[in-house]
């Protein structure tokens with residue numbers, strides 16, 4: 064079926080260059096097929112492109128140039144092309160930018176590169192030494208498997224010249240082998256666990272869906288520890304049996320070696336990985352093997368959605384409510400929604416797994432658009448933690464202290480029984496504010512509309528918007544009085560000081576993203592804590608994400624009110640999810656857990672819903688409010704962020720847009736703004752926001768393109784459109 068273009072015929076090519084058009088070329092000498100990756104000339108350069116169809120021929124034919132060559136990679140499938148087009152239309156992203164997302168692997172066009180490897184041969188060396196014997200033994204141990212020079216030398220504990228010395232006699236054979244090797248086969252029957260009744264029912268439904276070979280989205284709900292992972296791995300197993308590929312998306316931070324080990328235990332081999340920690344050569348290998356069908360399963364962060372799967376059967380979005388699925392710069396897409404789109408084009412199944420689903424997914428399940436599967440209890444003896452509030456109005460706390468006597472007492476009890484306690488505070492650094500006690504001025508970032516946060520660990524003030532930092536001043540930058548600068552409010556580092564005071568004998572670990580250089584270090588720390596390396600854990604929202612601390616039985620939330628303030632539409636939903644997730648950390652193994660929330664508003668509906676554990680009631684109330692306000696999922700939102708160095712220019716553009724809103728009004732949509740964005744200045748650029756609210760079911764994207772399409776942006780003005788904004792930066 065794949066269309067073939069003979070040498071010299073006109074082809075239309077989409078390139079990765081920011082040109083909003085399919086370009087005409089002539090097919091290269093070898094001819095080419097629809098979907099082929101090609102290298103084409105563009106001005107003086109060679110660029111990557113994909114054959115998108117026949118050429119349009121509306122270009123001066125004498126100027127049409129020939130494509131250089133077809134790359135040695137399987138052509139892009141029809142589904143994938145459809146996916147890029149539709150995702151681009153949805154997010155209002157030009158096709159070339161979408162194509163860049165789909166080709167994020169270096170050296171795609173290179174011939175399959177070879178590397179020199181060494182393995183045991185038949186020969187015997189004329190003279191045997193101890194070092195030589197070690198090399199031969201090491202090579203024999205590898206069986207037929209070949210190693211690089213460095214690997215073999217290291218395994219044998221010798222220098223590489225010893226290995227080389229063995230080549231002449233044929234004791235060791237030197238040869239070239241392709242670098243991009245296939246991933247080992249996964250065996251769906253390898254380590255299947257007996258499931259509980261509840262789990263088996265859910266797994267059976269997923270298997271049946273997978274076998275049907277039709278598109279389907281399933282919301283898999285269940286408290287942390289109920290076995291959602293076990294259950295969706297059964298869907299993966301079924302996809303493997305059907306000879307289809309499976310993709311499991313996780314928030315980046317949850318991509319741990321613990322998780323990989325679990326998958327290996329289930330299927331007997333490691334799957335492919337795709338995330339920011341993967342090396343460039345490995346990326347290339349994963350991309351190619353996925354395209355060739357030699358990677359059956361990929362575990363990855365959101366961008367794995369754009370890998371060139373050939374027979375995609377399943378996409379799991381684990382922790383589907385997680386905000387990190389929304390890409391916040393470049394192409395603004397929500398991986399959860401794009402997973403559903405991609406699956407619908409590939410007749411694949413989507414499993415959205417969460418203990419605390421997003422309101423959108425919950426509403427889709429209620430409306431019958433998604434199937435719903437629920438695991439009701441935790442696996443094994445673990446039970447849900449008891450939840451309680453500590454009413455801070457009744458607690459006796461001196462200034463600059465945040466751990467109430469009640470909470471401190473509860474922590475002490477856990478320590479006496481050798482269990483772990485977690486104190487949760489979603490604030491990085493030492494203190495959120497640095498204030499001058501003489502004039503009241505706060506230290507702000509010079510480039511952003513944000514206060515600087517003291518990080519004592521770094522001995523600096525840091526801007527959490529742009530990362531700019533400076534030493535903590537001794538004199539006030541505003542009134543110049545010396546020695547009056549003081550930290551105000553708690554961050555995790557300051558909390559650690561208080562804990563050290565209260566529990567001098569405790570081993571304390573602070574888990575905060577800025578304290579670890581790399582994701583790897585952080586993961587190592589998490590594993591050490593899980594193994595019992597700390598008595599008290601102090602953590603930011605990092606700890607809420609799917610880690611398993613078997614000995615943790617108490618969670619104390621320092622400021623449960625923190626997320627309730629602010630004008631964010633999703634504040635209540637986020638707080639609810641975060642608190643439930645954090646509380647879900649307690650009591651995973653045999654010991655029952657307890658979660659205590661310090662709050663000044665114990666009667667707030669969100670706090671009450673968390674304490675009561677009445678999830679259905681919370682969602683229902685939240686949905687009612689959204690319905691009344693015409694907010695998602697009952698209406699649609701789009702954000703427009705304008706930015707530039709000249710504040711007047713930015714506002715003028717905003718006002719112009721707001722006045723010329725005819726294409727939107729025609730749909731019954733309203734435009735709000737321009738207003739300063741919640742963060743009104745970042746890196747010296749002023750930011751202004753407009754918000755578009757439209758009824759559900761209207762063609763919002765074409766109207767938006769109409770609205771902003773004709774604009775000429777002067778100077779350094781920039782415009783970014785955000786469909787379904789998640790946060791209101």
Ligand code: ADP
Nearest residue numbers: 256257258259286287288289290291292293442
């Ligand atoms: P969730 O994904 O819902 O948080 P998991 O799938 O991670 O839950 O399960 C929690 C723990 O219970 C894991 O350590 C898992 O290995 C174990 N577990 C769950 N179901 C079973 C089962 N049927 N047999 C053995 N262990 C199980």
Ligand code: ZN
Nearest residue numbers: 508511526529
């Ligand atoms: Zn800044």
